[in-house]
Amino acid sequence: xxxxxxxxxxxxxxxxEACISLVPIFNHLESDQMDEIMKATKPVSYKxxxxxxxxxxxxxxxxxxxxxxxxxxxxxxxGKEQLVRILIPGDFTGELALFRESIHESYAVAMEDTNVCxxxxxxxxxxxxxxxxxxxxxLSEFSKRLETSEKQTTRFATEKVExxxxxxxxxxxxxxxxxxxxxxxxxxKNLASYLGTTPETISRKLTDFKNHGYIKxxxxxxxxxxxxxxxxxx
Amino acid sequence: xxxxxxxxxxxxxxxxEACISLVPIFNHLESDQMDEIMKATKPVSYKxxxxxxxxxxxxxxxxxxxxxxxxxxxxxxxGKEQLVRILIPGDFTGELALFRESIHESYAVAMEDTNVCxxxxxxxxxxxxxxxxxxxxxLSEFSKRLETSEKQTTRFATEKVExxxxxxxxxxxxxxxxxxxxxxxxxxKNLASYLGTTPETISRKLTDFKNHGYIKxxxxxxxxxxxxxxxxxx
DNA sequence: CGGTGTGTTGAGTTTTTTCAAAATAGGTGG
DNA sequence: CCACCTATTTTGAAAAAACTCAACACACCG
Numbered sequence: 001x002x003x004x005x006x007x008x009x010x011x012x013x014x015x016x017e018a019c020i021s022l023v024p025i026f027n028h029l030e031s032d033q034m035d036e037i038m039k040a041t042k043p044v045s046y047k048x049x050x051x052x053x054x055x056x057x058x059x060x061x062x063x064x065x066x067x068x069x070x071x072x073x074x075x076x077x078x079g080k081e082q083l084v085r086i087l088i089p090g091d092f093t094g095e096l097a098l099f100r101e102s103i104h105e106s107y108a109v110a111m112e113d114t115n116v117c118x119x120x121x122x123x124x125x126x127x128x129x130x131x132x133x134x135x136x137x138x139l140s141e142f143s144k145r146l147e148t149s150e151k152q153t154t155r156f157a158t159e160k161v162e163x164x165x166x167x168x169x170x171x172x173x174x175x176x177x178x179x180x181x182x183x184x185x186x187x188x189k190n191l192a193s194y195l196g197t198t199p200e201t202i203s204r205k206l207t208d209f210k211n212h213g214y215i216k217x218x219x220x221x222x223x224x225x226x227x228x229x230x231x232x233x234x
Numbered sequence: 235x236x237x238x239x240x241x242x243x244x245x246x247x248x249x250x251e252a253c254i255s256l257v258p259i260f261n262h263l264e265s266d267q268m269d270e271i272m273k274a275t276k277p278v279s280y281k282x283x284x285x286x287x288x289x290x291x292x293x294x295x296x297x298x299x300x301x302x303x304x305x306x307x308x309x310x311x312x313g314k315e316q317l318v319r320i321l322i323p324g325d326f327t328g329e330l331a332l333f334r335e336s337i338h339e340s341y342a343v344a345m346e347d348t349n350v351c352x353x354x355x356x357x358x359x360x361x362x363x364x365x366x367x368x369x370x371x372x373l374s375e376f377s378k379r380l381e382t383s384e385k386q387t388t389r390f391a392t393e394k395v396e397x398x399x400x401x402x403x404x405x406x407x408x409x410x411x412x413x414x415x416x417x418x419x420x421x422x423k424n425l426a427s428y429l430g431t432t433p434e435t436i437s438r439k440l441t442d443f444k445n446h447g448y449i450k451x452x453x454x455x456x457x458x459x460x461x462x463x464x465x466x467x468x
Numbered sequence: 469c470g471g472t473g474t475g476t477t478g479a480g481t482t483t484t485t486t487c488a489a490a491a492t493a494g495g496t497g498g
Numbered sequence: 499c500c501a502c503c504t505a506t507t508t509t510g511a512a513a514a515a516a517c518t519c520a521a522c523a524c525a526c527c528g
Contacts, residue, residue, distance in 0.1 A: 074384065077401060077466075080392035084384060096380055099373040105381055128370075135369045139333040142376040146330055147339055149383040150308065150318060156390035157430025158314035160483065167311060188507065196391025201484060203508055220493070220507070232311075394515065422475065435516060437476050454475065454525075 019066035019117055022090030025137040037127060041117035046110035053094070059104050061118045064092045068114025073193070074106045083193040086111070086186060095138070098124060161197045165205050166231045168195060169215070173225050181224040188220075253300035253351050256324030259371040267365060274361075275351035280344035287328070293338050295352045298326045302348025307427070308340045317427040320345070320420060329372070332358060395431045399439050400465045402429060403449070407459050415458040422454075 020026050020038050029037070043066070046052055052063060052070060063070075070087040084106055087093055093108055098121050119127075128135050155164055168191075172182045184191060192199045206223075209215045214231040216224045225231065254260050254272050263271070277300070280286055286297060286304060297304075304321040318340055321327055327342055332355050353361075362369050389398055402425075406416045418425060426433045440457075443449045448465040450458040459465065 074388045076388050076392040078393060078397060082388040082391045084388070096377045099370060099377050102377075105385065129366075132363075132366070132369075135366075135373070136333060138373060139369070139376065142373065142380060143330045143333050143336075146376065146380055146383060149380060149387060151339065153383060153387045153390060154308045154310050154316040154318070156387060157316045158310040159312060162483090163312060187505095189505090198485060199507070200486085200509085204484095207508080396515090423473095432517060433475070434477085434518085438516095441476080 019064050019089060023064055023092055024090075025092075025134055025141055028133065028137065029131065033131060037119070038117075040123040040127075041119050044116055044118055046114045046116070048110055048112045048114075050110045052108040052110060052116070053104050054107050055104050057104050059094055059096070059098065059102055060121045061094055062092055062098060062121075062124055063094045063108070064117045064119070065089050066115045066117055068116075069111040070114060070116075071109050071111050071190070072106050073109075081193060082196060083186075083190050086190075095142075156196055161195065161201055162205050162208070162234055164195050164197075165202065166209070166214075166234050169209075169223065169225065170228060170232055172223075173228065180226070180228070181218065181222065184221045184223065253298050253323065257298055257326055258324075259326075259368055259375055262367065262371065263365065271353070271361060272351075274357040275353050278350055278352055280348045280350070282344055282346045282348075284344045286342035286344060286350070287338050288341050289338050291338050293328060293330070293332065293336055294355045295328055296326055296332060296355075296358055297328045297342070298351045298353070299323050300349045300351055302350075303345040304348060304350075305343050305345050305424070306340050307343075315427060316430060317420075317424050320424075329376075390430055395429065395435055396439050396442070396468055398429050398431075399436065400443070400448075400468050403443075403457065403459065404462060404466055406457075407462065414460070414462070415452065415456065418455045418457065 020034055020041070026034060026037060041064070046068070053059070055075065065087045067089050070091075070093065072084045072087065072093060074082050074084055076082065085091075087108075094104075096102070096105075128138075155167065159167070172184070173180055175182075186194065188199045188202050192202045195202070206215070206217060209231065210217055212230070214225070214227045216226055218224055254268055254275065260268060260271060275298070280302070287293070289309065299321045301323050304325075304327065306318045306321065306327060308316050308318055310316065319325075321342075328338075330336070330339075362372075389401065393401070406418065407414055420428065422433050422436050426436045429436070440449070440451060443465065444451055446464070448459070448461045450460055452458055
């Protein structure tokens with residue numbers, strides 16, 4: 001069905017099956033409804049570095065990541081790049097332009113070899129009518145995203161880099177749970193782009209945090225939080 | 235500037251009627267459907283300075299502005315305030331939390347004596363089922379808002395104050411059309427809060443723009459753009 | 469005509485960036 | 499497994515951007 005190249009053929013298949021059920025806007029459906037949606041999806045593979053879509057291109061599909069990683073970034077008016085998010089399996093993109101005639105404003109690039117499932121706009125809209133609960137899920141998802149995005153805007157508008165970095169680290173331990181140690185979800189160049197600063201500043205601030213005894217840098221990517229409260233009181 | 239004290243008594247009523255038809259998520263409906271929605275709305279008045287909702291409060295209504303102005307702002311983690319938007323008649327707020335159990339993350343305050351129409355969450359959800367086209371409108375509205383918000387985030391993350399201010403001025407002339415002269419939609423204190431900077435910096439940058447011949451400051455609030463291209467090339 | 473809130477200007481300071489150079493990690497081919 | 503290459507990360511020094519605080523100017527209001 002959708003085996004590409006010479007990957008282990010069952011691997012791709014498995015993750016394609018799995019990916020729909022991972023998606024928050026679909027995972028409440030009955031399995032036969034899910035199957036129906038699955039039939040409408042088209043699996044596509046991208047090699048590391050390939051562009052999935054670019055700003056200015058017509059948007060006409062929803063992309064769901066089955067495996068791999070996708071980097072979503074935007075260019076500002078003056079040409080500077082900002083990392084918006086990194087998609088991991090179960091995440092989706094392309095949704096913004098699905099409900100109105102519209103073009104992409106961001107870029108999507110495969111960070112490693114990546115498989116996605118595509119659903120076309122018309123198929124999706126059919127499903128929205130057939131399974132109205134999806135609309136509510138999407139509305140809920142959108143409003144959550146809006147909250148997040150506005151919160152993020154406020155952070156950029158009012159907090160200095162140090163604070164934004166501290167809040168980011170706090171979120172990382174939080175999602176790691178259990179332990180106070182975690183691996184940064186991206187390299188520092190990307191982290192800088194995500195936090196709207198430079199790699200140098202990230203590096204310096206982390207050293208400051210370390211010197212104050214808030215964190216310990218186990219390795220370039222691995223960090224242990226020693227004093228979360230102190231970190232957040234900065 | 236705004237009628238104080240001596241409003242005509244039918245004024246409130248009139249604008250209440252009009253407000254629903256101003257709202258982009260309802261204005262496509264037949265007038266009898268609109269009437270039905272109107273019956274479900276409850277008009278409420280707020281005096282200048284009154285709080286409509288605050289962060290942390292349960293969200294259970296959509297608010298549509300019939301007349302007046304509402305200031306929406308957020309507090310960052312470290313307590314600094316950012317102006318998110320100013321609502322004018324026809325705008326609505328409270329929508330974010332309408333599709334999931336949730337609390338407000340922002341504050342809404344009447345900037346002058348203001349009348350709004352409220353629709354409760356349960357009424358609205360009833361209408362969504364009855365008139366499914368509203369869902370699509372809201373989805374479209376949300377995705378537009380998300381684009382705007384993410385674009386805004388990227389600006390804050392990558393552009394310096396000067397550029398953000400220039401882009402803001404450009405948007406102002408754009409919506410003014412016709413002429414290159416316009417009135418700032420808010421005072422400079424609020425503008426600073428909106429652009430994530432201080433009134434002092436706004437003041438200085440405007441003086442810089444003037445000295446470079448990009449703009450002319452007619453009065454404290456009124457600005458004429460002399461060289462838009464120059465302004466945007468900063 | 470004061471009074472209050474808003475806007476402007478100046479001086480000094482903090483924060484962040486830039487550019488350059490050195491250190492480190494990770495991957496590849498031998 | 500090691501040597502080498504490249505990309506990433508760190509550090510330093512200087513410059514740029516923005517903020518703070520304080521003083522003053524201006525506008526609007528009664």
